Amino acid sequence: MQAQEILQQHNLKKTSPRLAIIEALQSSSAPMAEAEISEKMGSHYDRTTFYRSMLTLEEAGVLHRIIVDKLLVKYALNASGPNGKTQADHAHFFCKECRKLVCLEEIHPGPYRLPAGFQTSEAEVIIRGLCNQCSKQG
Numbered sequence: 767m768q769a770q771e772i773l774q775q776h777n778l779k780k781t782s783p784r785l786a787i788i789e790a791l792q793s794s795s796a797p798m799a800e801a802e803i804s805e806k807m808g809s810h811y812d813r814t815t816f817y818r819s820m821l822t823l824e825e826a827g828v829l830h831r832i833i834v835d836k837l838l839v840k841y842a843l844n845a846s847g848p849n850g851k852t853q854a855d856h857a858h859f860f861c862k863e864c865r866k867l868v869c870l871e872e873i874h875p876g877p878y879r880l881p882a883g884f885q886t887s888e889a890e891v892i893i894r895g896l897c898n899q900c901s902k903q904g
């Protein structure tokens with residue numbers, strides 16, 4: 767889908783930074799860090815606009831943010847599931863060797879058996895280990 771259509775589908779205004787962010791993320795199959803996205807955005811990148819746009823896009827369900835650790839945050843577009851609904855509730859895999867992050871769209875966190883009276887609003891699961899490339903070399 768074109769970046770313009772994605773914004774339209776989520777009822778968002780088509781601003782150049784938003785379009786540039788979506789296009790940058792579309793150019794990669796793996797989630798991207800801010801540095802990688804800004805490189806692709808070129809002159810459309812500006813720190814303040816970037817964070818503002820990311821917040822809007824995340825709240826609208828266009829993309830999701832994966833916090834690997836304090837220093838590493840990555841962003842990925844949400845895959846559109848049935849009836850145009852986006853799916854963001856999946857686990858992620860982080861390779862400790864090559865530091866690659868992978869969306870595991872098929873693996874959903876939970877449901878967890880929580881103590882009585884507790885309610886889940888979101889659950890973030892990051893599985894850490896070696897990816898298929900790095901485990902071969904081990």
Ligand SMILES: [Zn+2]
Nearest residue numbers: 861864897900
């Ligand atoms: Zn790896």
Ligand SMILES: [Zn+2]
Nearest residue numbers: 842858869870
């Ligand atoms: Zn993901």
